[in-house]
Amino acid sequence: MKKKRTAQKAYVYLKKTWTLYLMLLLPVAFAVVFRYLPMTNIVMAFKDYNMFKGVWASEWSDPIxxxxxxxxxxxxxxxxxxxxxxxxxxxxxxxxxxxxxxxxxxxxxxxxxxxxxxxxxxxxxxxxxxxxxxxxxxxxxxxxxxxxxxxxxxxxxxxxxxxxxxxxxxxxxxxxxxxxxxxxxxxxxxxxxxxxxxxxxxxxxxxxxxxxxxxxxxxxxxxxxxxxxxxxxxxxxxxxxxxxxxxxxxxxxxxxxxxxxxxxxxxxxxxxxxxxxxxxxxxxxxxxxxxxxxxxxxxxxxxxxxxxx
Incomplete structure (x- = not known):
């Protein structure tokens, strides 16, 4: 019963505020694409980076x-x-x-x-x-x-x-x-x-x-x-x-x-x-x-x- 009431409250809340979450979608996507995804290239600090091979195909440094x-x-x-x-x-x-x-x-x-x-x-x-x-x-x-x-x-x-x-x-x-x-x-x-x-x-x-x-x-x-x-x-x-x-x-x-x-x-x-x-x-x-x-x-x-x- 409690779960049903919680689900109903969540539905009512989202029905009222879905436009705000829709507006938030673009800045969140911008942050993910241009702020967080590039952070994966931090592994470059532990590799012998070769611009022709790319970050992930480059060999790991020895020592690391x-x-x-x-x-x-x-x-x-x-x-x-x-x-x-x-x-x-x-x-x-x-x-x-x-x-x-x-x-x-x-x-x-x-x-x-x-x-x-x-x-x-x-x-x-x-x-x-x-x-x-x-x-x-x-x-x-x-x-x-x-x-x-x-x-x-x-x-x-x-x-x-x-x-x-x-x-x-x-x-x-x-x-x-x-x-x-x-x-x-x-x-x-x-x-x-x-x-x-x-x-x-x-x-x-x-x-x-x-x-x-x-x-x-x-x-x-x-x-x-x-x-x-x-x-x-x-x-x-x-x-x-x-x-x-x-x-x-x-x-x-x-x-x-x-x-x-x-x-x-x-x-x-x-x-x-x-x-x-x-x-x-x-x-x-x-x-x-x-x-x-x-x-x-x-x-x-x-x-x-x-x-x-």
Whole structure:
């Protein structure tokens, strides 16, 4: 009898919502075809890939971890790994708190029109590609003709090679990343702030709380779960690196700090036709990122937070 009632409820539910499942069919098919099926080619990391035979017809490596050993035995790989961790860690340290601060500042603005204009101007750089930003940076920071160095020369500071010295390159790399993505990430925190109950602010104001006190005791606790989730997701990308940003900004003078795993894979694996090596390095990146993700989520739960799952 219970099974019959359950089947009837399921039938009624599907009769009401079948159109939603039909709409969901296309994105699910897209994910399966273009996201999950290509993952089967990960076996390339354990094979001596031959492009004429294909992935599955190629012979298995001997030993099976041959391409991992080859990557770990090269100095360029360890330099790229070090640079990836360094740049991503600096991105996390400087790039993560700034959107929170900016969201808090924008939330405190009394003039809504000024707030909207400022928010729009700040997140517009997100829509620019790194190729465009790299070209702008090279023009503005050029040692002799760049606007920045021309202005510095007028105050007697002399030309500064922002993109040609290791330390200055790293600082410029982080600053440009912060400028590009800070406004976009701010939108997430502003959306979380709008979900805070206004009565909490009214109660704090009745108790005589100042603006800073309301931010500390109401706003920040109200968006804490959002902060934790985004922090966990950023920790999951600590070893991952986008390709266009470092590739567009690097040059031969700063390769010691500019070469990351994504550009290493492109240079050694793809341009060098070592596709199995490319797959091995990519698999290594993914496994480490998953470990960081699970570790960060476990730590968040231990401190009483909800985490991602």
């Amino acid at each position: 971890f041959k391409w991992f050993q080859k990557a770990f035995q090269t100095k360029d790989f360890w330099y790229a790994l070090r640079n990836t961790l360094l740049l991503n860690f600096l991105d996390l340290i400087f790039g993560f708190p700034f959107p929170i601060i900016l969201a808090l500042l924008l939330n405190e603005l009394a003039f809504k029109r000024y707030k909207r204009v400022t928010q729009t101007i700040v997140y517009l750089p997100h829509f620019l590609s790194w190729i465009i930003i790299s070209g702008m940076a090279r023009q503005l920071l050029a040692p002799r003709t760049g606007v920045v160095n021309v202005l510095l020369g007028k105050v007697g500071l002399g030309p500064i090679n922002f993109l040609m010295e290791n330390g200055l390159y790293v600082a410029t790399y982080i600053a440009l990343g912060l400028w590009k993505e800070m406004g976009w990430n701010t939108i997430i925190y502003l959306a979380a702030i709008t979900g805070i109950n206004p009565e909490l602010y009214e109660a704090a104001e009745v108790d005589g709380a100042s603006r800073l006190r309301k931010i500390w005791h109401v706003t920040l606790p109200g968006i804490r779960s959002t902060i934790i989730v985004l922090l966990i997701m950023n920790m999951g990308r600590i070893l991952g690196s986008e390709f266009d940003r470092p590739f567009a900004m690097q040059n031969d003078l700063v390769m010691d700090v500019a070469d990351v795993l994504s550009t290493y894979v492109y240079r050694v694996g793809i341009r060098g036709f070592q596709f199995s090596l490319t797959a091995a390095v990519g698999l290594f990146q993914s496994v480490v990122c998953v470990i960081f993700l699970f570790g960060a989520n476990a730590i968040a739960k231990r401190f009483g937070e909800r985490g991602i799952w």
